[in-house]
Amino acid sequence: MNKRNTSIDETKNTKDVLEDTYDVCVVGGGSGRFGAAVAAARLGARVLLVEAGRGLGGTSTWAGVNNYEPVAGATGLPEEVYHRLREIPNAVALQCRRESHRPEWFWGGFDCVPETDYRLSLSRRGGTPITFEPETLNQVMLDMVALSGATLLLQTRFKSLNRQNGYIQSIVVEGSNGNAVIQADIFIDSTAGIYLAQAAGCQMAIGPESPSVYEEPSAPEKPDLVLNNASLCYRITPLKKDEPSQIQSLPTDVDLNKVQPVTSIRTYPNGDLNMNPIHMMTGKEAYELGEKAHEIAQKRILAHSHILQTRYGAQNESPFSFDRWRIVWVSPMLGVRETHRLVGQYVLREQDLDSGLRGQVHDDVIALADHSIDFHGARPSRELPGPYGIPFRCLLPIEVDNLLVACRGASFSSIGASSSRLSRTMMVLGQAAGTAVALFGTDVHRFDSEVLKSQLRKDGVALDLKTGYLDAMDDIVPIAKPRW
Ligand SMILES: Cc1cc2nc3c(=O)[nH]c(=O)nc-3n(C[C@H](O)[C@H](O)[C@H](O)COP(=O)(O)OP(=O)(O)OC[C@H]3O[C@@H](n4cnc5c(N)ncnc54)[C@H](O)[C@@H]3O)c2cc1C
Known part of the structure; x- marks a missing residue:
């Protein structure tokens, strides 16, 4: 060349x-x-x-x-x-779907498994x-x-x-x-x-x-x-046994109709959870909002967390008891x-x-x-x-x-x-x-x-x-x- x-x-x-x-x-x-x-x-x-x-x-x-x-x-x-x-x-x-998954819950949860053969990941089916x-x-x-x-x-x-x-x-x-x-x-x-x-x-x-x-x-x-939906992913970590629950406050200027609890949840290797809210912003809205989209999405994920914590807490038999988790990281980049x-x-x-x-x-x-x-x-x-x-x-x-x-x-x-x-x-x-x-x-x-x-x-x-x-x-x- x-x-x-x-x-x-x-x-x-x-x-x-x-x-x-x-x-x-x-x-x-x-x-x-x-x-x-x-x-x-x-x-x-x-x-x-x-x-x-x-x-x-x-x-x-x-x-x-x-x-x-x-x-x-x-x-x-x-x-x-x-x-x-x-x-x-x-x-x-590697991850496997949680045994406790129930179709009526609004999320799909995956846990880490001990298998390590990379080829296990080479098929959608x-x-x-x-x-x-x-x-x-x-x-x-x-x-x-x-x-x-x-x-x-x-x-x-x-x-x-x-x-x-x-x-x-x-x-x-x-x-x-x-x-x-x-x-x-x-x-x-x-x-x-x-x-x-x-x-x-x-x-x-x-x-x-x-x-x-x-x-x-x-x-x-x-x-x-x-356009395919945009999502702002965030990470939650479990509270220690003696830590009181911390319910995420609901931001005042957020349109709750745009925030659905539907979430894809994956377990980090250290046990934290990765929350990927699937229905929080349409792709068209993200495209038209441009640089403002991240700021608006950030408010929506706080509302998303509030909804999960208040609807799916320890008393609801949820395997995650979201009121016993808190946000530790919000992605700096909107997922488009x-x-x-x-x-x-x-x-x-x-x-x-x-x-x-x-x-x-x-x-x-x-x-x-x-x-x-x-x-x-x-x-x-x-x-x-x-x-x-x-x-x-x-x-x-x-x-x-x-x-x-x-x-x-x-x-x-x-x-x-x-x-x-x-x-x-x-x-x-x-x-x-x-x-x-x-x-x-x-x-x-x-x-x-x-x-x-x-x-x-x-x-x-x-x-x-x-x-x-x-x-x-x-x-x-x-x-x-x-x-x-
Ligand atoms: C919410 C969400 C969930 C997804 N879930 C999955 C999943 O579970 N599994 C999976 O495999 N895939 C998933 N995908 C799809 C996958 O993550 C992306 O399609 C893929 O990572 C895109 O890779 P890319 O290299 O095309 O772009 P990106 O990874 O987006 O990289 C583009 C890069 O270009 C840089 N860039 C942009 N503009 C400029 C510029 N002007 N100058 C210099 N640099 C610039 C950006 O900073 C960025 O680093 C998901 C996507 C999203 C958004």
Whole structure:
């Protein structure tokens, strides 16, 4: 790859100069970006990572989504992350649904189990989730990035870019010392909201498509802007025996009609509970509120906690007795499930999900997944027959030759994204993006799929059912009963 110097921004407030040279600049530090940066750097590319926040992991750490849902194909880097977390006490655990769960309760609770075989998490149907300490995940990711040789720039936000003749020439980022211009041969957009692709003028979509777009069987005839719900996750810890109950006071200016008790609850390895309130803010409301959304969501989760404590306390036979728990942490980042998506060289759609790996005809499948079509009540949801493949072309824009999109905003239809967006699937997509740019450089849009798949397999990514799908493995017995 050609090495170019990063240069000083010519705008007046430039204070910072980046003096090194980079083949690849990855923007956004979530699951996708982490995978992309580590994979590219390990294969010898000079990588710069730019992340707006204080650490890595994005939604998985800073939005408190410290839960890896069971999913086929979560192999390669996510599996390595799990094994590194396992080396640290109380950092990670497989989970199983609580025996005491009752359908009339408004939450789904999961407990840690002693089993440790990672393959148990590789199936939506019979697999088990994994819960981890978010701060430890951040540390493990920081270590892996440092070991890979990639350069990391935290608290630095992408602002704008300069595109000419189908190429991004440079991007402008803003850090604590002001603005800087970064030049690189290739850029990978892992900002979730695909801010680079937006700025580069790539075609995008938001919300549901009508059947006329991809002929999806369950696409709505008259699509409205309906987005998957947003959630602000929080952590609660049990009170000591002699501590009096502390009922969370109800904020005065909160609309209680918007706060439902429905919660996904996961047990942290240390016994605390992760509360993911599913119905507290619609995706559309979060999108329209923009930066104000977190502040409003924060009031709603205090109300959410109050409702659980007063309705499901010790006297209600609830296994959690929420009045004996108190909030110890509220996520600094609102959990946003859906915003803009790229319309790239191929758009993953409902037909892919239903055909499954065996029925799909793509020769560039670089990740497996099998999560349900899941809109959290905002639109109809359903389980899938089995695992499907995600083609590499979903990461490639049509309009820009040196840009890849490796995050939840990749080229998926709204229905496709509702299934594929899981953290570990995003990490595998990132791994594919990083691997491809290291292998093919600026020719990445003319990738050789066999070469790419062969490298991914070498690096632990399972692209067949026998190695990537728990239900197809003969030598391991799932902990949980198949769910349907
Ligand atoms: C409430 C909720 C619950 C979920 N539950 C689960 C679950 O149980 N299991 C599961 O596997 N998945 C779950 N998901 C889905 C999954 O967590 C996300 O889809 C996935 O983590 C997204 O990864 P990503 O890399 O695309 O984006 P993110 O992890 O969101 O990372 C994007 C990163 O880009 C950075 N960024 C944004 N803008 C800029 C900028 N201008 N400049 C620089 N950096 C920028 C952000 O700071 C962030 O770090 C859930 C999601 C939500 C919101």
